[in-house]
Amino acid sequence: MDFAQLSTERPRVSDQDPEEVLHRVFGYETFRPLQGDIIREVVSGGDALVLMPTGGGKSLCYQVPALVRAGTAIVISPLIALMQDQVAALKELGVRAAFLNSTMDFEQARDTENALMTGELDLLYCAPERLIQPRTLDLLHDASISLFAIDEAHCVSQWGHDFRSDYLQLSRLAQEFPSVPRIALTATADERTRKEIAERLSLTEARHFISGFDRPNIQYRIAPKTNANKQLLDFIKAEHDGDCGIVYCLSRNKVDATAKMLSDKGYTALPYHAGLNAGDRARNQERFLREDGVIIVATIAFGMGIDKPDVRFVAHLDLPKSLEAYYQETGRAGRDSKPSTAWMVYGLQDVIKLRQMLEGSMGNDHFKRVERQKLDAMLGLCEVTSCRRQVLLRYFGDSLEEPCGNCDTCLNPPETWDGTVAVQKALSCVFRTGQRFGVTYLIDVLRGSENERILQFGHQTVSTYGIGTDLSANDWKSVFRQLVANGYLRADPEGYGALQLTEQCRPLLKGKVPIQLRKDPVVKSSGGRGSSGSSGRRKIADQITDTAGWEALRACRKVLAEEKGVPPYVIFHDATLFEILEKRPNSLAEMAEINGVGAAKLEKYGETFLAALRELDGL
Structure with missing residues (x-):
């Protein structure tokens, strides 16, 4: 990799206002809620624990400080694909980014390490297992490090759903680099997991930034x-x-x-x-x-x-x-x-x-x-x-x-119904048949089936045989599903699929408490592609009136993406492409006002898209 060539694509952005970096490099006018506060905290040297929903703009929370603070930002990421995607996108913005992972040969890794040591990188992505190697830590001690960003921080939690044991070693960063700010980010963590992240990463004194979890779209x-x-x-x-x-x-x-x-x-x-x-x-x-x-x-x-x-x-x-x-x-x-x-x-x-x-x-x-x-x-x-x-x-x-x-x-609000009697029948059937059978057999007993297994076990003589003909087989499936879901029945731990009573079901079985069950709704039309509920938002595809123009701009983007060897969205997101189509800029200055068009992309692609627009308009 030729880092000397890479470093000439864009001069180093340093000691500037974060908003100016956001506009010049990333092409956006303002920060989203909490982004600005998080970025200013890290730029000033503070630690941060960030919870922000997917798509909420977590990456900017460390990418902008990486360009404002002197030195190289080290980003710990758990997946090779994620590193490669983010590095490709950053390079398109003119940012000096690279990664260290197992896909690289010795020469590539050495070139990247040299670029780190000579200050030619703004961001370096690294897997946790690589970061904690003694050789890597020695390199970092000899380099100028602006910050550490720990992405997908929920991987450190043993109660989380993506636990990675290598993340447990990242607490060393606090001891070995006490003056370097650290920011840990995740989209998913309940209160228990948040506390564990803070403790395991030595971020108990860090400011916590918790964005709303709602994704209304x-x-x-x-x-x-x-x-x-x-x-x-x-x-x-x-x-x-x-x-x-x-x-x-x-x-x-x-x-x-x-x-x-x-x-x-x-x-x-x-x-x-x-x-x-x-x-x-x-x-x-x-x-x-x-x-x-x-x-x-x-x-x-x-x-x-x-x-x-x-x-x-x-x-x-x-x-x-x-x-x-x-x-x-x-x-x-x-x-x-x-x-x-x-x-x-x-x-x-x-x-x-x-x-x-x-x-x-x-x-x-x-x-x-x-x-x-x-x-x-x-x-x-x-x-x-x-x-x-x-x-x-x-x-x-x-x-x-x-x-x-x-x-x-x-x-489509679901209906409920008084399931007290049906639940008594279902629980009693489980008991009368010895708690040794699965739901299909139990439904057959309740509905009075005369199949061979029932006759074999003699269950045509139990009191619950045939008392459930008032409900369909699907209705009974719904009853049993809700009983298991709510803990009144459990599956046989031995793994044979038999349903067994729990202590929790006793008041229901004896009819001491009523129970309302959810009636499985009849599937209705959701309104097709244009449906958006009450959100008032429509898909881009549903807003396009100039179909030919949209396809032409997408084709232009695809050609550029194939030339660069990157996904089309790395060139421009659909939202940016749609704004170009709608506003039809006539100059580079007007193109620069489009959201998502930063200085580097304006220089690389501005004239190409302006030419595509002129061709569309027959100019």
């Missing part, structure tokens, strides 16, 4: 799982045909099967999981980042740090283990603040499977108790009859005074 929707593949296809076809999206599944086999199913239906769908070889994973991720309309089907191994701004939907075909995981994964939708959808289907088997996995884990009693609480909170979100967004925000210590009007329970 995301519409949250959760439905009972009936036929997951058909439900997914109907959802994509009705609302996101041609859009980029992520589909999460629990197992590798399900990832492969779902990707094939979508591909067979004409969609560009690619699998991503740890069972694929590294080359296939890298190629699939690269296509997802660089091509339009690609759907990635993945396990939770995919997504942390992905900066793609135009992911229009995130779908879950299996239940996440916690609200932290759900919020982190759904947060990958709509990073450009445009309307997007977080869609999920879940069923009784999801609950049983996760409860069995939890009880069968090697964790101690305290660990299992915490994990049960997290799963219970996730199930609470699924079964709630009030605004989902209020429940989600409350979990993270945030609040929303009024229902959001942009989740399924607000748009």
Whole structure:
């Protein structure tokens, strides 16, 4: 890598006002809420712990100080793909950025280390396992370091959903570099996790900046799982045909099967999981980042740090283990603040499977108790009859005074019904059959089936045989799902799928307390692609009146991206492209006023896009 050439692309920005750096380098006029306060704290030499939702602009909170303070900023990042994306984007802005990771050969690593030592870098990205090596720490002691930024800081928490043991060593930075400010950033952490991050990273004295967790552009929707593949296809076809999206599944086999199913239906769908070889994973991720309309089907191994701004939907075909995981994964939708959808289907088997996995884990009693609480909170979100967004925000210590009007329970409020008698029947059936059978068998008993197994076990003689014909099989599935979700029944810890009574169910079984159950809603049309709930925001695609102009600018962007070897959004985000189309600047000075057009990009691409606009206007 020729750092001498890189360093001439843009003179070093130093000792300037952060707002001036924001405008000149990044092309934005003002900071978002909290950004300015965080940046000024770090610029002045203070430490900070930052919680900001995905798409809220966390990266600027250390990138701007890195350009204002003298020296090189060291950014600790857990994923190679994230490092490479961020470095590519920064270079397009004329910022002197590089990374150190396992993809580099000896010569490349040596050149990067030399650039660090000679002060030719503004930012250096590094994995935690590399940073804590003695050789790397020795290099940093000999270099001029402006700050340390610890990205995805929730990885340090053993209660978090992405725990990385290497992060535990990062507390050494406080002892070895006491005069260098440190900023830790994450999008997802409840109060327990925030406290643990601060303690483990020696940031207990740091200022905490907690931005609101609300992502109003995301519409949250959760439905009972009936036929997951058909439900997914109907959802994509009705609302996101041609859009980029992520589909999460629990197992590798399900990832492969779902990707094939979508591909067979004409969609560009690619699998991503740890069972694929590294080359296939890298190629699939690269296509997802660089091509339009690609759907990635993945396990939770995919997504942390992905900066793609135009992911229009995130779908879950299996239940996440916690609200932290759900919020982190759904947060990958709509990073450009445009309307997007977080869609999920879940069923009784999801609950049983996760409860069995939890009880069968090697964790101690305290660990299992915490994990049960997290799963219970996730199930609470699924079964709630009030605004989902209020429940989600409350979990993270945030609040929303009024229902959001942009989740399924607000748009189509679910009905409830008095399930007291049905619940007594269901619980009694579990008891009368010896707590040894799964839900399908129990429903057959309740509905009076005459199948061979019932006759074999003699359960046609129990008092609950045939007393449930007033409800359909699907209605009974809903009853059992809610009983398991709310802790009145549990799955057999031995893993055979049998349902067993818990102590909590005793008052219900004896009819001492009534219970209201959620009636699974009939699926209604969501209004198709133009639907945005009450958010009042519409997708860029729905606002475009000059389709030919839009396609021409996108084609121009794609050519430039291919020449540079970067994803199209690194050239300009869709929002910037749309503003160019709408405002139709006639000069570089007018182009410079477009949001997202900084000085470096203006110099590199301004004339190209002005020429494209002139061609469109026939000039």
